[in-house]
Amino acid sequence: MRQITRRFGGLVAVSDVSFSVERNRVLSIVGPNGAGKTTLFNLISGVIRADRGSVQFDGQDVTGWEPDRLTRLGLARTFQNVRLFPHLDALENVMIGRFCRTRSQVWDAVLCLPRDRAERRQSRERAAELLDWVGIGHSRFRLPAELPYGEQRRVEIARALASEPSLLILDEPTQGMVAREAHDVMHLIGRLVERGLTLMMVEHNMNVVMSVSDRIVVLDFGQKIAEGPPAEIRADPRVIAAYLGAEA
Amino acid sequence: MASFGFWEPIIIFSLLNLIFTAGLYITALSGQLSMATAAFGGIGGYVSAVLTTNFDWPFLPAIAAAALAGAVLGGLLAALTIRMRDFILKLTTLAFGEAMAVIAFNIPYLGGANGFSGIPLYTTMTDIVIAALLAIYIAWRFDGSRLGFASRAVRDDPLAASANGVSIRQTRIITFMLGSAIICAGGALAAHYVLLVTPSQMGFYYSLNYIIFLLFGGLQVLWGPLLASVLLTAAPEVLRFTSEYRLILYGLIIVMVVLWRPDGLLTRKKGEGSALNPLGPRAPDPLT
Ligand SMILES: Nc1ncnc2c1ncn2[C@@H]1O[C@H](COP(=O)(O)OP(=O)(O)O)[C@@H](O)[C@H]1O
Ligand SMILES: [Mg+2]
Numbered sequence: 255m256r257q258i259t260r261r262f263g264g265l266v267a268v269s270d271v272s273f274s275v276e277r278n279r280v281l282s283i284v285g286p287n288g289a290g291k292t293t294l295f296n297l298i299s300g301v302i303r304a305d306r307g308s309v310q311f312d313g314q315d316v317t318g319w320e321p322d323r324l325t326r327l328g329l330a331r332t333f334q335n336v337r338l339f340p341h342l343d344a345l346e347n348v349m350i351g352r353f354c355r356t357r358s359q360v361w362d363a364v365l366c367l368p369r370d371r372a373e374r375r376q377s378r379e380r381a382a383e384l385l386d387w388v389g390i391g392h393s394r395f396r397l398p399a400e401l402p403y404g405e406q407r408r409v410e411i412a413r414a415l416a417s418e419p420s421l422l423i424l425d426e427p428t429q430g431m432v433a434r435e436a437h438d439v440m441h442l443i444g445r446l447v448e449r450g451l452t453l454m455m456v457e458h459n460m461n462v463v464m465s466v467s468d469r470i471v472v473l474d475f476g477q478k479i480a481e482g483p484p485a486e487i488r489a490d491p492r493v494i495a496a497y498l499g500a501e502a
Numbered sequence: 503m504a505s506f507g508f509w510e511p512i513i514i515f516s517l518l519n520l521i522f523t524a525g526l527y528i529t530a531l532s533g534q535l536s537m538a539t540a541a542f543g544g545i546g547g548y549v550s551a552v553l554t555t556n557f558d559w560p561f562l563p564a565i566a567a568a569a570l571a572g573a574v575l576g577g578l579l580a581a582l583t584i585r586m587r588d589f590i591l592k593l594t595t596l597a598f599g600e601a602m603a604v605i606a607f608n609i610p611y612l613g614g615a616n617g618f619s620g621i622p623l624y625t626t627m628t629d630i631v632i633a634a635l636l637a638i639y640i641a642w643r644f645d646g647s648r649l650g651f652a653s654r655a656v657r658d659d660p661l662a663a664s665a666n667g668v669s670i671r672q673t674r675i676i677t678f679m680l681g682s683a684i685i686c687a688g689g690a691l692a693a694h695y696v697l698l699v700t701p702s703q704m705g706f707y708y709s710l711n712y713i714i715f716l717l718f719g720g721l722q723v724l725w726g727p728l729l730a731s732v733l734l735t736a737a738p739e740v741l742r743f744t745s746e747y748r749l750i751l752y753g754l755i756i757v758m759v760v761l762w763r764p765d766g767l768l769t770r771k772k773g774e775g776s777a778l779n780p781l782g783p784r785a786p787d788p789l790t
């Protein structure tokens with residue numbers, strides 16, 4: 255049983271928000287632009303520090319942990335504005351995700367010890383498999399700049415999966431994708447949940463959110479204004495007001 | 503080994519510079535463009551000079567001690583600069599180098615401004631060739647390793663690297679330690695060839711040479727800077743340039759690089775169907 259709770263105060267972007275997600279469930283965060291969704295993900299993944307509040311992961315207090323330590327513990331994420339390593343090709347980008355699951359040290363590499371050779375081979379193979387799985391195995395030797403935006407997003411998802419996360423955080427995974435591509439990616443995400451992953455995501459397509467989520471948290475101006483299963487959220491007058499207010 | 507006459511010093515200095523450049527390449531792999539290469543070379547030289555001259559250490563253990571000193575100081579400098587980025591980090595390594603030179607200058611035991619002299623001549627052409635091959639081998643193995651790629655990720659985007667499980671601290675400390683160890687070992691070899699180590703040779707003016715080799719060769723491919731270090735060391739000597747002409751040559755080279763190849767001589771852009779492609783087509787779905 256995993257409980258993630260987060261409280262903040264002081265910070266305008268996200269204030270006093272608390273919620274939790276259970277193992278193998280999908281939690282979506284929705285809300286108008288600037289509501290604080292990305293900031294919330296940055297806080298959970300350790301990219302920025304909270305002024306107040308705490309984060310629990312797998313029953314452990316992980317407040318203030320460095321992002322790399324959280325990744326080793328099983329938390330992986332993607333970025334709203336894709337952040338691939340520009341000088342590494344797609345395959346090498348995904349191999350970076352294997353870093354925290356491999357052990358070989360300087361001397362292993364210099365002395366060509368078996369551990370180094372085995373890990374190099376396994377990392378390459380695993381990364382290639384993941385790229386095939388997200389549907390862009392053909393682009394594995396392309397640099398990020400040579401890839402269309404949608405493919406870059408998929409490389410990033412593959413890179414996150416390479417670290418064998420138990421919790422995957424996706425910030426607008428289908429942003430900038432054409433409908434067909436977005437559909438494919440949501441299909442892949444659905445298969446991840448079938449295999450036991452816990453998912454937390456920001457997504458603007460309400461049809462998608464309603465169909466894949468177990469629970470939805472609604473943010474507005476940094477505050478949680480509603481939380482519940484899709485059917486409940488759809489009917490919530492405050493949510494309707496916030497959305498109409500933001501988009502009218 | 504046979505005498506190389508006129509060529510001997512040119513070959514030896516080219517290969518010494520290649521060793522220093524290999525060390526700087528490793529240091530810069532995680533994004534730390536160190537401006538203290540010559541300072542680390544000097545430290546290696548002093549360590550080995552003192553141990554062999556005053557304590558009768560044999561050559562090999564003295565080189566090992568110099569490398570160890572480099573690893574320790576490099577690790578400390580990396581730990582100190584871990585949260586710094588680009589400009590401030592460069593300035594700090596520069597300040598570190600100048601501080602080391604000032605310290606050496608003020609220690610009478612090390613010969614002060616005149617430097618440490620009376621160092622035994624140990625380094626032979628054979629030694630330099632073996633050491634250069636070893637430095638190339640170590641740099642090459644590290645470059646393609648798990649830690650090497652993690653370092654590149656940190657250099658490209660520290661935040662994304664960290665969010666994908668790479669420790670910025672670990673990669674920066676390891677690259678600075680390994681790079682500085684190689685540079686200090688090179689400094690020891692140089693000391694037992696030139697037979698003198700001085701504080702002035704540790705200054706930024708000399709460190710700048712290695713940065714030029716690195717940027718001219720390109721940060722992305724090991725062979726670029728290594729090639730550049732040998733070419734740019736040997737060419738002015740072979741062409742018998744005086745030192746003023748050398749500066750003009752460097753200026754021209756920098757302008758040429760900036761204009762035509764801003765990423766350096768060699769880059770690692772690959773394409774589909776490249777010879778570097780080690781994998782055939784693969785079956786889908788890894789999660790089953
Ligand atoms: N690094 C930052 N510095 C200052 N303000 C920020 C920063 N990041 C986000 N904000 C502000 O916090 C608010 C929430 O932003 P964000 O979390 O990106 O919203 P969302 O992802 O829901 O669109 C916005 O008003 C944004 O301008
Ligand atoms: Mg956002």
